[in-house]
Amino acid sequence: MTKSNKELSSEQREELLKALKARFEKNMNRHEGLEWNEIQAKLDNNTEKLWSLNEMESTGGEPDVVGYDEKNDAYIFYDCSAQSPKGRRSVCYDREALESRKKHKPENNAVDMAADMGIELLTEEQYREMQKLGDFDTKTSSWVETPSNIRELGGAIFCDRRYDTVFVYHNGAESYYSARGFRGSLRV
Template sequence: MTTSPINGKKELSPEQQEGLLKILKARFEKNMNRHQDLEWANVHAKLQALPEKLWSLHEMERTGGEPDVVDHDMKTDDYIFYDCSAESPKGRRSVCYDREALESRKEHKPQNSATEMAAAMGIELLTEEQYREFQKIGNFDLKTSSWVKTPASIRKLGGAIFCDRRYDTVFMYHNGAESYYGARGFRGSLRV
């Protein structure tokens, strides 16, 4: 990853772009059940036109998310990528929910928070609804769990929510937002 000194945007080198596009194409073709009726050529053209989105996808890939197209918004012509790794991305685990939660810990602070990492990567945390829809295309988080976007009313009271899949069922739970676990990370989404 390099940062362009001219415009301050995060960009990949041409070699990194080419490598990432090969990975994304192979994953797209291997998992057609996630995006039936979509063509890689159209996704590829959008990605090449938006290098800042490629950088975000690179960050998703670098942290173990294995991003792939899961939907196409016909109104906006956006392709929607989610982290499709079998378990919550390894490079994003052991994080509390947000900055406020991180600062509230007196000791044993995690290195980061889910919302800050997502913002730095240019992606959004999945909502509970998105997470449930996502689980319809596969079985994810069978051993791990993922923070999801928490409603302000819950966060205001000190909590945060996370989801996982157990017993062939998607569960939503709560924890103090300052908690963190080695098996809990977060999944993100990106519109391209």
């Protein structure tokens, strides 16, 4: 599989659908009233979105359905791993931040990685909604989409959950830490 192709082999597709279905059935509280067969039918007709879900899965995101947008007829997937996805940590916020570092540059940045995967960074609002479905980022933190006025001043925001409370913090966009990654969303 090449990134430009964005198609999975039949084995990869089967393995991914099996993992997604098992996670869906194990976490019914995240998507009450939704049926797996309807979701799979959508996935079967959208190979590029399946490729993006595989990217989420392979980087440790454990994507799961968290809602349905009736107006746009789209199922909403979020990264639902307990901690920020392991394969997406130690990244700064965006390309501008990455290029501004003089020493000890991280390998990548959250905004470009998300775009390459075909997903979007969670917003602060989405992050707070996700936290109603479980306890996420109790030992890690995740970059979230940063408002342009903050980014223009050199900052970026991230969230985590401590003391049974969701916190929103700021940092220089060029900062990166081994316990900070990012979470994404995908509409199918």
